Amino acid sequence: MTAPSDRTSTGPLAGIKVLDLSRVLAGPWCSQILGDLGAEVIKIEQPGQGDDTRRWGPPFLDDGSRDSAYYLCANRNKRSVAINMADPRGAALIRRFAAEADIVIENFRVGGLAKYGLDYPSLKAIKPDVIHCSITGFGQDGPYKDVGGYDFLIQGLSGLMSVTGRPDDQPGGGPMKVGIPVSDLSTGLYAAVSILAALHHRNRTGEGQHIDLALLDTQVSLLANQASNWMNGGMEPRRLGNQHPNTVPYQDFSCADGDVLVALGNDRQFRAFTAMIGVADLADDPRFSNSASRSVNRADLILQMSAAIAQWKAADLIAAMEKAGLPGGKVNEIPEILDHPQIRARGLVHEIRRSDGTPVRFLGFPAKLSASPADYRHAPPRSGEDTIAILEDKFELTNKEIERLIKAGVIAEKL
Incomplete structure (x- = not known):
C-alpha cells in the first residue's frame, strides 16, 4: 500500500x-x-x-x-x-x-x-x-x-x-x-x-x-508472569529455551523434516493433540492429565511426545493442527512473514x-x-x-x- x-x-x-x-x-x-x-x-x-x-x-x-x-x-x-x-x-x-x-x-x-x-x-x-x-x-x-x-x-x-x-x-x-x-x-x-x-x-x-x-x-x-511466579509462588524463573514456565507443552518440536511450534494452553487441547499424534494414553496418565501435573513432570512428557512427533512431516502436522483448531505453526523468516x-x-x-x-x-x-x-x-x-x-x-x-x-x-x- x-x-x-x-x-x-x-x-x-x-x-x-x-x-x-x-x-x-x-x-x-x-x-x-x-x-x-x-x-x-x-x-x-x-x-x-x-x-x-x-x-x-x-x-x-x-x-x-x-x-x-x-x-x-x-x-x-x-x-x-x-x-x-x-x-x-x-x-x-x-x-x-x-x-x-x-x-x-x-x-x-x-x-x-x-x-x-x-x-x-x-x-x-x-x-x-x-x-x-x-x-x-x-x-x-x-x-x-x-x-x-x-x-x-x-x-x-x-x-x-x-x-x-x-x-x-x-x-x-x-x-x-x-x-x-x-x-x-x-x-x-x-x-x-x-x-x-x-x-x-x-x-x-x-x-x-x-x-x-x-x-x-x-x-x-514486563517480567509479568515470570516475576509473579517468584513474588507469589517462590519459584525462581530460569532459562527454558522455547518452553513455557507454567504451561506444558508450549515449545518447538522436531519433526522428520523440520521444526514445528506447539502451543497448547489447556487440558482439552492437550487431550485432542495427543489423540491426533497417536499417544492418547498420555492424557489419561495422572502425571500429565492436568496442566499443573504436566508442568511438574515436563521432562518425561516431552520425551514421549518428542518421539511421537518425530514421525511426522512438519507440513502434515501443521495441517492436522489447523484442521483440528489447535494452536501451532512454523517459525517464519522475516521475508516470509512480510509476504x-x-x-x-x-x-x-x-x-x-x-x-x-x-x-x-x-x-x-x-x-x-x-x-x-x-x-x-x-x-x-x-x-x-x-x-x-x-x-x-x-x-x-x-x-x-x-x-x-x-x-x-x-x-x-x-x-
Whole structure:
C-alpha cells in the first residue's frame, strides 16, 4: 500500500503538536506513534550530525542521504529541523517551538537540558500546560540516575536475559538477548500511553505534567508472569529455551523434516493433540492429565511426545493442527512473514516516498481505529530538510535572518 506524503492529518491526534528532542529509538518510537495518530511532530537534530541512528548500518538507503534502514523504522510522520541547542540562539529558537507545543519528548541525561533552558521547569514557565516526557535508562532519581541506559544493558540488568535462551546445562546455554531492542520499543510504547493519559488529564483539568520514564522500570514491569511466579509462588524463573514456565507443552518440536511450534494452553487441547499424534494414553496418565501435573513432570512428557512427533512431516502436522483448531505453526523468516497472506490482508506493509521521490517501505501502526485510523503523511525526513520552511512558516524569519543563523552554525539545511 503506497501512502501519499505531505497531506493534512486526519488522525485522532490532529492538531496536537509534539516537539521531539529525542534520538535513537525509545523516544523516536514514541513520537512516531503520536505522528501516526495524527500529531504534528517537529524533530530537532544537531546540525551536521543528526540522529545517531542515521549511521547505524548497513543497510543504507541509496538516495544520497545514506540514512540507515534502522533510522527509517522510527521516524516517519515527522519534520526535521537542525538547530544547535548549545548555542543560546539555537536554544531560544527551540523554546519558541516549545511555546507552541502540547508535548515535549526528550531522552537526555538527567539534568542535561537545564543548561539550555529546555528542562521541564523552564518549559513549564513558558507553557504551563505542557506535557514533558523524559526518557532515561534509570529514571530521574535513585543511585543509578546518572548512568546511561542502553537496550542490551537493560535486557541484562532487568532479569530478562536470565529467562531468555537455552538452559545452562544444554549446548548453547546461557543468557541471550531478545532479537529486537525490546526494552527501547516497550519504553516508547509506555511513553505514548502515558502521554495520552496526560493529555486526557489536561483536557479535564487544564494541567500539564512531567512524565519520568525509565527503560529499567519498563523492562522490569514486563517480567509479568515470570516475576509473579517468584513474588507469589517462590519459584525462581530460569532459562527454558522455547518452553513455557507454567504451561506444558508450549515449545518447538522436531519433526522428520523440520521444526514445528506447539502451543497448547489447556487440558482439552492437550487431550485432542495427543489423540491426533497417536499417544492418547498420555492424557489419561495422572502425571500429565492436568496442566499443573504436566508442568511438574515436563521432562518425561516431552520425551514421549518428542518421539511421537518425530514421525511426522512438519507440513502434515501443521495441517492436522489447523484442521483440528489447535494452536501451532512454523517459525517464519522475516521475508516470509512480510509476504504472508494474513499480513498482506491486514495491510501492514506500506510505502511512502521521500521528498526526492525515493520510496521507503515500512510497517504501519497495527491497531485499526474504525473512526479515526492512523495515517502516513511524511516519509522519514533527511536531517534538517524542513529547517528553513518551518522557520519561515512558524516564526516568519526573513531570508537574511536565516542566512545569518546558517553562517553562525546555529541552524543547518539538510545534510
